[in-house]
Amino acid sequence: MNELYSFIRDIVLPPLLEGTLVTLQLIVLSIPLGFILGILIAVGRVYGNKIISLFCTIYVLFFRGTPLLVQLFILYYGLPSVGIFFSPFVAAVLGFILCSSAYHSEYIRGAIQSIKSGQMMAAESLGMSRSQAILYIILPQALRRAIPGCSNEIIYLVKYSSLAFMVTCVELTGAGKIIASRYFQYTLVFAVVGAIYLLMVSVITKVINTLEKKLEIPGIG
Amino acid sequence: MPKDEANEVVLKVEEIYKSYKGKEVLKGISFEVRKGGVKVIIGPSGTGKSTLLRCLNLLTVPDKGQVYLEGEEITHAKKNIHQFRQKIGMVFQDFNLFDHLTALGNVEIGLTRVKRMNREKAREKAQEELRRVGLEEQASLYPAQLSGGQKQRVSIARTLAMDPKVILFDEPTSALDPELIGEVLEVIKNLALQGMTMVLVTHEMGFARSVANEIIFMEEGKILESGPPAQLFSNPKYERTRQFLHKISELYGE
Amino acid sequence: MTENLALIFQSLPYLLEGAGVTLGLVGGSLGLGLIIGIPMAVGQVYGNKYLASLISLYVWFFRGLPELVLLFLFYFGLFTLWGLNLTAFTAAILVLGLRSAAYQSQIFRGSIQSLGEGQMLAALSLGMKKSEAILYIVLPQALRVSIPGWSNEYAIILKDSAITYAIGVMELLTRANFIATRTYKPMPIFLACAVIFIFLTYGGVKALNLLEKKVRIPGYAYGRREI
Ligand SMILES: Nc1ncnc2c1ncn2[C@@H]1O[C@H](COP(=O)(O)OP(=O)(O)O)[C@@H](O)[C@H]1O
Ligand SMILES: [Mg+2]
Numbered sequence: 001m002n003e004l005y006s007f008i009r010d011i012v013l014p015p016l017l018e019g020t021l022v023t024l025q026l027i028v029l030s031i032p033l034g035f036i037l038g039i040l041i042a043v044g045r046v047y048g049n050k051i052i053s054l055f056c057t058i059y060v061l062f063f064r065g066t067p068l069l070v071q072l073f074i075l076y077y078g079l080p081s082v083g084i085f086f087s088p089f090v091a092a093v094l095g096f097i098l099c100s101s102a103y104h105s106e107y108i109r110g111a112i113q114s115i116k117s118g119q120m121m122a123a124e125s126l127g128m129s130r131s132q133a134i135l136y137i138i139l140p141q142a143l144r145r146a147i148p149g150c151s152n153e154i155i156y157l158v159k160y161s162s163l164a165f166m167v168t169c170v171e172l173t174g175a176g177k178i179i180a181s182r183y184f185q186y187t188l189v190f191a192v193v194g195a196i197y198l199l200m201v202s203v204i205t206k207v208i209n210t211l212e213k214k215l216e217i218p219g220i221g
Numbered sequence: 222m223p224k225d226e227a228n229e230v231v232l233k234v235e236e237i238y239k240s241y242k243g244k245e246v247l248k249g250i251s252f253e254v255r256k257g258g259v260k261v262i263i264g265p266s267g268t269g270k271s272t273l274l275r276c277l278n279l280l281t282v283p284d285k286g287q288v289y290l291e292g293e294e295i296t297h298a299k300k301n302i303h304q305f306r307q308k309i310g311m312v313f314q315d316f317n318l319f320d321h322l323t324a325l326g327n328v329e330i331g332l333t334r335v336k337r338m339n340r341e342k343a344r345e346k347a348q349e350e351l352r353r354v355g356l357e358e359q360a361s362l363y364p365a366q367l368s369g370g371q372k373q374r375v376s377i378a379r380t381l382a383m384d385p386k387v388i389l390f391d392e393p394t395s396a397l398d399p400e401l402i403g404e405v406l407e408v409i410k411n412l413a414l415q416g417m418t419m420v421l422v423t424h425e426m427g428f429a430r431s432v433a434n435e436i437i438f439m440e441e442g443k444i445l446e447s448g449p450p451a452q453l454f455s456n457p458k459y460e461r462t463r464q465f466l467h468k469i470s471e472l473y474g475e
Numbered sequence: 476m477t478e479n480l481a482l483i484f485q486s487l488p489y490l491l492e493g494a495g496v497t498l499g500l501v502g503g504s505l506g507l508g509l510i511i512g513i514p515m516a517v518g519q520v521y522g523n524k525y526l527a528s529l530i531s532l533y534v535w536f537f538r539g540l541p542e543l544v545l546l547f548l549f550y551f552g553l554f555t556l557w558g559l560n561l562t563a564f565t566a567a568i569l570v571l572g573l574r575s576a577a578y579q580s581q582i583f584r585g586s587i588q589s590l591g592e593g594q595m596l597a598a599l600s601l602g603m604k605k606s607e608a609i610l611y612i613v614l615p616q617a618l619r620v621s622i623p624g625w626s627n628e629y630a631i632i633l634k635d636s637a638i639t640y641a642i643g644v645m646e647l648l649t650r651a652n653f654i655a656t657r658t659y660k661p662m663p664i665f666l667a668c669a670v671i672f673i674f675l676t677y678g679g680v681k682a683l684n685l686l687e688k689k690v691r692i693p694g695y696a697y698g699r700r701e702i
Pocket of ligand 2 (some may be wrong): 270271272391392
């Protein structure tokens, strides 16, 4: 028993914690950037001219229609053949941003379209330009309504960040795979890996829920 | 002729036409509103009253015709239209308050974002406008926490804060429960007394009679007749006008 | 250009075979998830406290872990530990199916709860037993309401199936990768693979929409679809 404990503490945990750090870097970068890009795509789709709107539609169609892993392979293994090189970490972050932005954008677009046209009219009647009205009137309401969907998407991203390992970026899952195959201790190691993910997911869910409560406004939801 | 301030034309509308998908909704509307004047537009629903009001600040772009604000044509202003819209207030039938902002926030936002007034000044002015409509106590409430009448008064304060040259009201009391109509009409009546220039679409005939200095009767996209309330109510030129007034007084029990 | 097209054309039969494996994975795990997910939903809504929290624990576990971690944990760890000698394909169906059951149970639970208590009360008042009421009254309605959520689940599982590449299932992406590394032409092959996935995703959702129309009963409000 004592042996098992010290095996976990001395052999298993150190690399896993290092991997966790990489995972945290991956998601801390991709969550906000993916969300912001999602807003831009949604706005482009609803308010952009024909060309922008069509581009955004195809973008969303592609990234929601294909597996994230295929996207990562294209970024990391495909692009070098046309002269574009990314490090594993950058390829992973880029893939996460692009993919999650497509999903975010759909929740945000739905929210924008659910806002009554009178809001835009009232804003314009005050003398706001289109972009002011979008920024100050439409988005603050739409983003609040999109929160439940986008929160889900963020939780998904935390879990899908494990796919970074498939393009050789050694994060939590990767660190687990390496140590597990070295000692042939898959069950034990991945039980620990799983516990760390459950912890991360629970904490982030809590944070999002708190944020959601903070942003709550009577009559919007 | 000496220039008479009180007679200065604020809003001039010339031959406005508008069609939706081949269906002609406005068929050449012309009128003008002088400073301090209150023009009330009445007419059956579907006649194009709302469309006309939206054409006046170009929320809807007319197919033909011109709108002048204090002598300047705004119809083809395209780029500058935002500047003109600041000077033309609009109050909607269903309020269109910004749901994510408090009453105070609703009144402030045009000042801070459009007029770029500093925050403190904007807050002060917004509070003053809320006081003007009797809602200083409700400043921190969100639209969802206000009654219909209160919502409409906030939306009037929001418009007033921009110091408009003219305010357009599109059936401001039609979405309200009967017992809440009075408080909103009271606010509008006070504005009229203070000399605000206004164009009002309403079915409240008693109110129209008491505040308007001209009534316009619109039917099927055209102005059928217009004149001072006394004349139009008691002695309309057309049978159609008489019928409409009769029907309205039956519906609204005036 | 023509060279790339020729490569894609040559690889197509091999890739499409992989697409068949992908669809097999999806069908198997969706089916398994359905068979486990329905009783789980019923248990969560109508079961006693202990059963309900046991199911919640299951759902929390399978929804909280990345699919990749589950694959490694079960395929290399638990299945071996339990002495099961499974092919990668079978293991993948089991893991994806158990995981999908967690998600599907929540779809069905939401549908059951959206029906309201009236249906159950009316059934009981006719003299049905609770189990009969669930079987004949509640589930036939709840499952219909679930179809949009369910076709969403199809699209998700389809895309998630590519992750079984990690344990060597010969599905579409694994095969694409195989060709890519042998020909040194990753771009055209991965793009072809992406296009096939796009067809499978939107084609499948379209087909499920048709199914939904077929079983639709007037008066049912269906939820929002999200792909
Ligand atoms: N955006 C629009 N698109 C198409 N038709 C419209 C639009 N706005 C108004 N209309 C049509 O124009 C006519 C006049 O409408 P409106 O101006 O709202 O009348 P009123 O306010 O007098 O009731 C109606 O037949 C209406 O259906
Ligand atoms: Mg109208």
